[in-house]
Amino acid sequence: xxxxxxxxxxxxxxVLLTSALALTGCGxxxxxxxGGSSSDGLTSSDKPLTVLIGSSGDAETAAVQSALDAxxxxxxxxxxxxxxxDLSQELSQxxxxxEPADLFYLSTDQIAGFASNGSLKAYGxxxxxxxxxxxxxxxxxxxxxxxxxxxKDFSTLALVINSTMWADAGLTDxxxxxxxxxxxxxxxxxxxxxxxxxxxxxxxQRVGTFMAQAGGGLVKDxxxxxxxxxxxxxxxxxxxxxxxxxFAFAKDVxxxxxxEALGKQSAAMVIEGNWITGAMQxxxxxxxxxxxxxxxxxxxxxxxxxxxxxxxxxxxxxxQAALDLVEYLTSADSQLAFSKAFGPMPSIKxxxxxxxxxxxxxxxxxxxxxxxxxxxxxxxxxxxxADFNAQLESLKTADPAQILSSVQSxxxxxxx
Amino acid sequence: xxxxxxPRRVGAAxxxxxxxxxxxxxxxxxxxxxGVFLLVPVLMALWVSVSDWAGRGSPLSGSxxxxxxxxxxxVLADGGLATKDFGTALRNNAWYVLLVVPLQTALALxxxxxxxxxxxxGRGFFRTAYxxxxxxxxxxxxxxxMFLFSASGAVNDVLSWFGLHGPNxxxxxxxxxxxxxxxESGPSALTQGGMLGISWWDxxxxxxxxxxxxxxxxxxxxxxxxxxIFLAGLQNLGADVDEAAMVDGANGWQRFWRITxxxxxxxxxxxxxxxxxxxxQVFDQIYTGTQGAPSKTTLTPAFLSYQTAFKNQExxxxxxxxxxxxxxIVVFTLIQxxxxxxxxxxxxxxxxxxxxxxxxxx
Numbered sequence: 001x002x003x004x005x006x007x008x009x010x011x012x013x014x015v016l017l018t019s020a021l022a023l024t025g026c027g028x029x030x031x032x033x034x035g036g037s038s039s040d041g042l043t044s045s046d047k048p049l050t051v052l053i054g055s056s057g058d059a060e061t062a063a064v065q066s067a068l069d070a071x072x073x074x075x076x077x078x079x080x081x082x083x084x085x086d087l088s089q090e091l092s093q094x095x096x097x098x099e100p101a102d103l104f105y106l107s108t109d110q111i112a113g114f115a116s117n118g119s120l121k122a123y124g125x126x127x128x129x130x131x132x133x134x135x136x137x138x139x140x141x142x143x144x145x146x147x148x149x150x151x152k153d154f155s156t157l158a159l160v161i162n163s164t165m166w167a168d169a170g171l172t173d174x175x176x177x178x179x180x181x182x183x184x185x186x187x188x189x190x191x192x193x194x195x196x197x198x199x200x201x202x203x204x205q206r207v208g209t210f211m212a213q214a215g216g217g218l219v220k221d222x223x224x225x226x227x228x229x230x231x232x233x234x235x236x237x238x239x240x241x242x243x244x245x246x247f248a249f250a251k252d253v254x255x256x257x258x259x260e261a262l263g264k265q266s267a268a269m270v271i272e273g274n275w276i277t278g279a280m281q282x283x284x285x286x287x288x289x290x291x292x293x294x295x296x297x298x299x300x301x302x303x304x305x306x307x308x309x310x311x312x313x314x315x316x317x318x319x320q321a322a323l324d325l326v327e328y329l330t331s332a333d334s335q336l337a338f339s340k341a342f343g344p345m346p347s348i349k350x351x352x353x354x355x356x357x358x359x360x361x362x363x364x365x366x367x368x369x370x371x372x373x374x375x376x377x378x379x380x381x382x383x384x385x386a387d388f389n390a391q392l393e394s395l396k397t398a399d400p401a402q403i404l405s406s407v408q409s410x411x412x413x414x415x416x
Numbered sequence: 417x418x419x420x421x422x423p424r425r426v427g428a429a430x431x432x433x434x435x436x437x438x439x440x441x442x443x444x445x446x447x448x449x450x451g452v453f454l455l456v457p458v459l460m461a462l463w464v465s466v467s468d469w470a471g472r473g474s475p476l477s478g479s480x481x482x483x484x485x486x487x488x489x490x491v492l493a494d495g496g497l498a499t500k501d502f503g504t505a506l507r508n509n510a511w512y513v514l515l516v517v518p519l520q521t522a523l524a525l526x527x528x529x530x531x532x533x534x535x536x537x538g539r540g541f542f543r544t545a546y547x548x549x550x551x552x553x554x555x556x557x558x559x560x561x562m563f564l565f566s567a568s569g570a571v572n573d574v575l576s577w578f579g580l581h582g583p584n585x586x587x588x589x590x591x592x593x594x595x596x597x598x599x600e601s602g603p604s605a606l607t608q609g610g611m612l613g614i615s616w617w618d619x620x621x622x623x624x625x626x627x628x629x630x631x632x633x634x635x636x637x638x639x640x641x642x643x644x645i646f647l648a649g650l651q652n653l654g655a656d657v658d659e660a661a662m663v664d665g666a667n668g669w670q671r672f673w674r675i676t677x678x679x680x681x682x683x684x685x686x687x688x689x690x691x692x693x694x695x696x697q698v699f700d701q702i703y704t705g706t707q708g709a710p711s712k713t714t715l716t717p718a719f720l721s722y723q724t725a726f727k728n729q730e731x732x733x734x735x736x737x738x739x740x741x742x743x744x745i746v747v748f749t750l751i752q753x754x755x756x757x758x759x760x761x762x763x764x765x766x767x768x769x770x771x772x773x774x775x776x777x778x
Contacts, residue, residue: 089726095472113729117470251587251710254567383497383728390711393589410497 042126042319048078049322052094052101054087056275056342057282063341071328077321095119098315102322106149106311108140112379114311115143121312122148123323129330132348140374141309149309150330153344155274156305156368157209159295160258163288165190165268177295180213180237187246190268198241199267200258202249203389205375206271208304210234212373215299218385219376224411226388227404230299235400237297242396249393263287273306274343274365293364305372307347345369380414465735471725487732491740495613498724498733502740503612504712505720511623512716513695513748516634521687523635524642525680529672531643532650543647550640557637558704562586565629585629589711591621592628624713630701638694642687649683650676685756689749696745717741 051068055061065081072079082101084090088110094100100119114120124130124138124147137151159177169189177183187197200206204218211217214237216230225231241247248267255261258270263284270276271294280287294303310326312319328334335346336354345366346355356363375385387410391403460475468483469475490498531542549557564570565585572582601607602617610616623631653676661675677684699718702708708715708723717737725734 092471092726092729098473110727110729117472117729119472251584254584380497380728383501387497387501387712390589390709393587393709393711413496 042121042123042323043317044320045318046077047318048080049103049316049318049325050080050082050101051325052082052084052087052090052104054105055083056278059278060338060342063338067329067334067337068325071325074328075321075324077318077325079325095313095315100313100315102313102316102318103325104311104313105152105308107308108306108375108377109382109385111141111148111309111311112143112377112381115148116379119314120148121314121316121319122146123312123319123326124148124150126323127330128327129348132350133330134347134349134369136305136369136372136374137307137347140307140377143377149311150326151307151309151347152330153335153338153347154305154307154369155344156365156372157206157271157273157294157303158364158368159269159292160262160272160276161269161290161292162262162265162267163290165195165265166290169268176292179295180297183295184241184246187241187269188244191246195266195268196248196253197246197267198269198271199248199250199253199255199261200271202251202393202395204385204392205304205306205389206258207235207238207392207395208373208375209271209294209302210238210297212302212304213294213297213299214302215297217373218407218411219378219381219415222415224408224415226411227401227408231404232401233298235395235404239395239400251393262289274345274362277362278343291362291364293367301371303368303372305369305374307374376411376415378414381411384410384414461735461738464731465739467732469731471729471731475731483732487736488740490733491736492612498730500613501712501715501720501724502717502737503614505715505717506612507614507619507621508623508627508713509696509698509716512627512631512634512698513692515623515631516638516695517688517691519631520635520639520642520691521684524639524687525646527639527643528646528650529676532647546643547640549637550644552637554637554700555704557633558701561629561633562705583625586626586706587710588625589713591618591624591713593620593622595625596622624710626706626710626714630698630705630714633701634695634698638691642691645687645690646680646683649680653679681756681758685753688752688756692748692752693745696741696748717744 051064053061053064055064061081061083068079068081082090087105091100091104091106091110091114095114095117106114106120111120115122124141127150130147133151134154137154138147141148141151169186171186171189175182175186177186183198190197208218211231211234214230214234216225216228216234218224218226238247242249250256250258250261250267250270253261253266255264255266258267258272259276259279261267262270262272262276263280265287280289293301296302310329312322312326316322330347332346332348332351332354335348335351336358338344339346339355340358346352352366356366375381384407388403388407391398391406395403464475465487466482466484467475467480468486469480473479490496491502492499527546530536531539531546533539536542565572567584567587569585571585575582602615602620606617606620607615611619657679658671658675661671666674697718698716699722702714702716702719703722706714708719718741721734721737721741723734724730724737
């Protein structure tokens with residue numbers, strides 16, 4: 001017995017010793033204590049750059065790669081592209097290990113989390129083309145009055161209509177819905193046993209357009225307004241048409257998202273963003289469609305916009321070069337090339353005219369930029385929205401006011 | 417213990433001392449590997465779960481501080497979104513365990529008994545066929561399942577032959593028990609109170625339709641593995657006991673329940689333990705499949721832990737969830753061990769035998 005106990009003691013001791021060694025080994029490997037998110041001073045060295053993106057497909061990867069190659073040739077700094085299969089996880093791993101990619105796609109719902117733990121370099125004010133970005137996009141990436149990163153492009157939501165079904169129902173351009181009543185009316189005309197009038201995802205990222213049109217939203221002037229009467233009106237409107245069968249959630253017509261519902265012809269109209277153009281071209285090229293602005297609600301025009309920025313790591317050893325690369329990637333030429341390759345709109349005002357000239361049919365998307373709301377970017381807001389989305393799935397049978405009051409209490413906890 | 421000093425101790429200190437050193441030398445690689453890849457990460461995770469580490473740099477650096485049970489209370493007691501999510505995940509997984517473990521064990525045992533029979537033709541074929549789902553990657557099976565159970569998938573097609581209108585499986589958040597009861601809202605006695613931010617009525621919802629599809633998948637994939645374990649157990653049993661029972665006039669059913677099953681108790685314990693642990697840790701199916709949708713009814717603690725840490729940068733809470741899950745698994749295994757413990761023959765049984773003995777004497 002005693003012998004075993006001694007052995008066990010030795011064993012424990014050995015394991016503890018090993019772990020202590022390993023722990024100290026790990027500890028010295030990290031460089032977690034230094035650095036910060038202050039905007040003064042960029043690091044500079046001749047180290048090569050790494051760019052990490054979450055790509056929508058080959059077209060996007062190829063476009064980014066060719067832009068990086070062009071910049072690399074021009075500047076003489078080596079740069080390599082990594083495509084993440086799970087961007088947020090790979091970012092987290094990079095930050096935890098102290099060796100993140102120098103530049104990366106960063107979404108609005110993640111910026112607050114990474115900014116608060118000091119992973120990000122706030123370089124917005126150093127940009128020479130800073131004033132060219134749309135102010136509403138800059139606001140997306142501004143936390144506590146610090147402009148963190150350059151918006152790389154943006155998309156808005158609009159009404160995408162199947163032209164054939166539209167004509168078959170005897171509708172013309174003059175019938176494009178201007179108000180909620182118009183929308184209900186055309187949706188009713190377009191509903192047949194084979195397809196519904198209007199389909200959209202069961203999520204705030206689509207249903208939120210109605211809240212914006214009603215004059216509501218989730219956050220206004222830094223305060224949670226989820227249980228505002230305008231939002232109740234919006235959800236009541238959506239619910240009533242879900243019930244009468246003229247509107248439907250995409251999943252209820254057997255589609256993963258709006259674009260699929262339009263492509264499979266199970267919906268005559270969908271609410272989707274710029275990215276739908278790529279999907280229609282690749283997967284459903286035989287379906288003709290037109291894009292129109294979303295109708296006005298009781299609170300006027302409203303839509304949602306989505307954007308990503310070029311995040312820069314605080315631990316990057318060559319931030320000066322990274323900044324130069326960002327300026328190159330957000331220039332009008334690069335952004336127009338990206339737009340041609342995979343659909344989003346340039347984030348700078350100076351590229352707007354040329355974009356409209358190239359994409360006349362998609363002009364309603366850009367028009368939305370004037371009045372678009374964006375999803376809240378506070379730390380923890382993505383959780384609240386995920387919970388809201390979970391509740392929206394059963395909107396057809398649920399009480400809108402009750403859903404919104406639970407969203408309000410969750411939102412109040414993160415918006416301070 | 418100190419009173420039991422054995423005389424062999426002298427030997428251990430003298431003659432055999434070299435052997436101990438050699439023993440340590442030989443086990444050192446494993447100790448180092450387990451230490452670096454298992455013990456150290458676990459200890460670090462334990463530290464993260466009581467710290468405010470935010471995911472940048474080393475958790476052991478000076479800027480990370482101890483926050484006590486804050487992360488645990490955010491998950492268990494706060495009543496906020498984190499608590500509600502954990503409650504939901506726990507509810508989903510509890511139903512999953514409650515249905516998968518008995519079903520897969522029963523099915524595995526049934527299959528094992530079938531393919532164990534000497535009379536069966538093509539035994540090899542059936543053994544392979546039943547085991548096949550277990551060797552296929554769970555990602556592949558999940559993708560297959562998403563297709564089979566889609567709104568216009570094969571399963572709903574087959575159901576329509578019988579005039580049944582199948583649900584939109586992976587998009588249907590309605591709880592099965594709620595569906596059976598046919599009501600969306602429960603009595604106020606159940607909707608008022610609750611635990612972990614989830615009302616009693618919601619705890620009793622049963623698995624959602626989406627979760628049921630996962631339950632079927634788990635039963636389908638794992639019963640093959642457990643069939644193999646049961647098969648090994650069955651082949652270890654001597655035929656003599658069974659024959660003796662046959663001579664005593666026991667029929668097949670009685671022999672299975674009274675002779676075979678009691679002898680399989682150690683195997684049963686293994687299967688139930690592995691089943692319980694596997695079910696509480698379900699992650700890859702959820703990650704490749706629904707990621708917690710619809711309406712969070714396929715959220716599980718393991719997936720929630722990942723999501724909280726990697727997506728929401730709440731590393732402390734993510735680690736805390738992992739440790740709570742660990743405690744749950746240990747507690748369930750202990751309970752199960754206690755239920756399946758070796759018990760002395762009950763008085764009732766003994767009396768039954770005594771009666772026969774007396775009858776024999778008379």
